[in-house]
Amino acid sequence: MTHEVRTAVVTGASSGIGAAIATRLAGDGYRVVLVARRRERIGELAAALGGIAVAADVTDPDVARRFAGRDWRCDVLVNCAGGALGAEPVGTGAVADWSAMYDVNVLGTVRMLQTFLDDLLERQGAVINISSTAALAGYEGGAGYCAAKSGVRALTQSLRLELAGKPVRVVEILPGMVHTDEFALNRFRGDAGRAQAVYQGVDRPLTADDVARCVSFACGLPSHVNIDEMIVRPVAQAAQHKVHRERLHWNEPLAVPGPRWV
Template identity: 45%
Template sequence: MRRAVVTGASSGIGAATVRALREHDWDVVAVARREDRLKALADETGATYFVADLTEQTDVDALATHLAETGGVSTLINNAGGAAGLDSVEHGSVDDWAWMYEINVLAVKRVVSALLPLLRASVAGAPTGEAVADILTVSSIAGHIAYEGGGGYNAAKFAVSSMIDVLRLELSGEPIRVLEIAPGMVHTEEFSLVRFKGDKARADAVYASVPNPLSAGDVGATIRTMVELAPHISLDLVVIKPVAQSAAYKVHRGPLAVKEG
């Protein structure tokens, strides 16, 4: 069975991942809060969808029940998340920090806890090496490298990355891969706009003059590769950045060119 659940599927990396998996004939359940966007994605790709706010336990429980009643799941892609603000630790909004922790960390924990029984059921009884279930979480290079202004987002993404590492240890011996992809600069329609509370000029400035920042499709295609590898191969951590980005805090702007010696 190749049935994937993709959270945060209404836009950006989540929607691109749904498209990438459907291109390879996966059965995909797209999950997000915005039903109009999910319906449009389902009409476009042939995926199905489930409306849920992953910060609400009742919604997560309802998702698990729906999946159990409609065929189970073999792959969970935790993509829902987001950033708010680029302020210092001193001046950052506690409400922004709380929201980032809720959506980037606690929502992932809720979904993992709710769907693990279904993931186990998808591979129960399969001969060793012939089947594997996947828990793949989209984190960020902000979960591995700190940068000024990133305090709340760094804290949340470092937390979820650590949680993934712990989960991998706890599931040792089971045919379940625990995977993490940590994107750098990805130019999507909403990430920076949400981060800067609708300030389009400030959001656009993030990507100004950067040659070829990643697209959501680049990340979606990489996620598909990770979950389609042979069952005995686990890409525990994939860091994906545009060539113009050396680190979370170092981005080249302008054409790339060979330096003269």
């Protein structure tokens, strides 16, 4: 007896959390469809994972056309494309930055949902939106990003209510401090010093694969089990505004086996 291959679509898959999620889900047996603007990056990763690369920008109002004529259906949609721009206060922040953050984080998620919602209903699938703990509380210099991720949170909650009575899971994962190669660097427009200062002294911030494990866990549960929201932070980050920046003196080495459920 053969089992039909399940397909997971992951946006923002060219680097960081998105690439880690695609890699983790491929290891779980999904055919992964990697979606991002950087064709070469996703092409290389898709080839390594035996997946499909779709060069597309979620901020394109016509992004759905990039998936026209596909011979596969979406079982899991992971909306990971996003990011932050700048850290200026509200009074001096660039409105263009706010608009760009809203477009990619919120409207990009909406566009992908509208593209694949029929598939997810037909396949009794799952939507997993990667939000942020920035959606839970504001902080100085983060108003634009907090507002955008609050938008992702609001639309996720509304979608869950709108799909009540349908066999589709709607999951929100809210990571705290995650150290990736590009997030802070993009936020500070290539200023490596400012980007590195975000993580200065923090003993083991989250990695992209830590978040990918959470996605894998949510997908791997029985289909009637929905993780409404999963807040995940490093131990060193007690809250959005409370980060311990000294050693924690862990007993075990950094490289530890993953939990059995991953």
